[in-house]
Amino acid sequence: MKIFDTLSAKMTDFIPLKENEVKMYVCGVTVYDECHLGHARAAICFDVIRKYLEFKGNKVTMIVNFTDVDDKIINRAKLEKVDALEISRRYIDKYFVDMDALKIERATVYPKATEHIDHIIKFIEALIERGFAYVVDGEVYFEVSKFAEYGKLSKRNFEDMLAGARIAVDERLKNPHDFCLWKAAKPGEISWKSPWAEGRPGWHIECSAMSGHYLGDTFDIHGGGLDLIFPHHENEIAQSEAKTGKTFAKYWLHNGLVNINSEKMSKSLGNFFTISALLEKFSPFVIRYFILSNHYRSPINFTVEKIQELEKALGSLTRFMKRMKQFASGVPAAGREGVKSEILAEADAFEAKFNEFMENDFNTAGAIGSMFQCFSVFNQAFAGEFPEKAKSAAYVYGVFMRYAELLAIADEDFIMAENVQQGANVDGLADELIKVLIKVRSTLKGEKNYKMADFVRDEIKAAGVVLEDTKEGTKFHIERK
Ligand SMILES: [Zn+2]
Ligand SMILES: [Zn+2]
Structure with missing residues (x-):
């Protein structure tokens, strides 16, 4: 299997550290508001990557964190005059409502930053001991110039940047790119005791601490959105590799972002779709199909017209599957025996193509395309009567169902529901x-x-x-x- 690794910037053979086991960490959300289409995309992409790795027989450990203490959460709490942790609890609950509705398989663990404060403090102490971090006014900063490979993920050259830099600099820092590991609390803000000032962890350190805690010093896949490469993932690498002296993640996978009507999605532009608003209009299967009909690394342009078009396309596929199910009624098991040989050959060719696409950097767009190609051939093949029709239909239903469930773009209830996707139309x-x-x-x-x-x-x-x-x-x- 080939995957595109952001760190080596090329297609690479995927070989897990331990045979048939994959350990992956995906950066989750900062829980200060409802999740939107961009969050849905990241969750769906990594859900399918995980499902495909499991489909191939791997035991997958998947960790997705919650950033549950952060400036945005604290600001929202001030605005609403409630406790910061009340805000994060509310949006963690909402996260699970949205993601369950989108048929996202639950991760193995969803660690929260606030539940790993001791662990984070120990991590920071180790960085100070090893000379990679320093204390200023009760706060702790990572000294990027001490980590020789800083910039290797985002391909930035910091010496060049610094030479011409005239950026507003925090005078207390040794280098303007030094980033915060431990932040002192302002009066009234949520805080924890530490060897330094009372305060809270910086954003980047939680992912280094929690991934190490659950997956060890080195693990297979680190994932997240393209927008996290710099500074977040660059800083995670610096922290973890400075502490352990070992490779942090073997492969780095990044999903592309979502534009709305060709503009960057943003609240201020008003082109902002929360997951719950989308789910009021579209089936979760249609939303998944929309996301997965693009390669996970490509940008997606969302328009209502496009998703409506895809809703119709998915409807034609599910109606076909419903017909297969109906033709197959009374057939006890969906084996290969008694299936018309041309149909068997076509189904085998489809399976080979589908897997070939998935083996090539999880190309779900190609895989779905092969499914539709095969469906149009079968649509004609099943138009007439032939002796092996019932057994052939049972077999085809089984094959299509296997891949529809792998991508979670349909399930049996969805297919068999009356009037499904304008089925009456x-x-x-x-x-x-x-x-x-x-x-x-x-x-x-x-x-x-x-x-x-x-x-x-x-x-x-x-x-x-x-x-x-x-x-x-x-x-x-x-x-x-
Ligand atoms: Zn992270
Ligand atoms: Zn921990």
């Missing part, structure tokens, strides 16, 4: 019927029979279809319930 039938009713209503209005015209409009509305009279005629949209 066969070949646009519902649209045509609505247009007929619109004509009936406008005819009634022409005859000045307003009572009946309004009756038609209200009945359609009760069924979930809203009519709008515009200059270009009557338009409609379907209002989901």
Whole structure:
């Protein structure tokens, strides 16, 4: 299997430290607000990476942290006049509601920074002892110039940057890039006792401390969003490798970011989708399908039109699977025996292609593409009658289900549900019927029979279809319930 490793900046053979075991750490969220589409993307990408590694027979240990003490959390707590930990608890609860809804398999452990303060303090003490960190006014800073390989992940050359730098510098620091390991608390802020001032850990140190605690000095995969490469992951490497003298993570994987209508998603731009807002409009399977139809490293451009288009595509796939299930009724086991040989060959070719894509840096976009290609071949193959139809359908259903579940883009309930993904709208039938009713209503209005015209409009509305009279005629949209 090949994966793209950010540190070596190339496609690399993936060989775990221990055969059939993969230890991975993925940076989680700072819990001061609701999770948005960007968080959903990172979670879905690493969920599929984890599922595929398990599918291949690996035992996967996956650690995802919560940053539950941080300036943003403290600011929000001040604003709401509540305890900082009340804010973080609230958004941790919400995180699990959102991620469970998105069918994210739970990580092995979700450690919280505040539950590892002792461990973090010991880590910082070790860095001071080894000469990589220094104390200023009760705070502790990492001295980047002491770590010769600083910049190796983000490919930044700090000497060049410093030569031309005219940045606002904290006079107390030895080097403007030195970063905080232990921060002194302001009066009234949440704090812990330490050998230095009462305070809290800096952001980067928690991930070094907690990954080491659960996975050891060296582990297989460290993951996170592209935006974490610098400074967060660069600093994690510096901290951990300075302390242990060993390689920190063997492979670094980074997922691309999400743009909304070609702009960077941001609250201030107002183009911001929380996971719960998206789930009101779309099935979690559709959201996953949207995310996974892009390579995990590529940027994604989210538009409502695009996800609606994909909703239709996924609907055609699930309707096909439902038909397979129905054709297969009464077939006891879905074995290869009795399956039409052409269909068996096509299914085998599909499986080989799907896995080939996944083996090539988890190319879910290609894998899904191969699924749709195969589906269109089968769609024709099953149009007619043939003696092996029931057994063939059972086999095809089994194969498609295996990969749909691997990506979690469908499950049996979703497939078998009535009217799933506009399932009743066969070949646009519902649209045509609505247009007929619109004509009936406008005819009634022409005859000045307003009572009946309004009756038609209200009945359609009760069924979930809203009519709008515009200059270009009557338009409609379907209002989901
Ligand atoms: Zn982290
Ligand atoms: Zn710990």
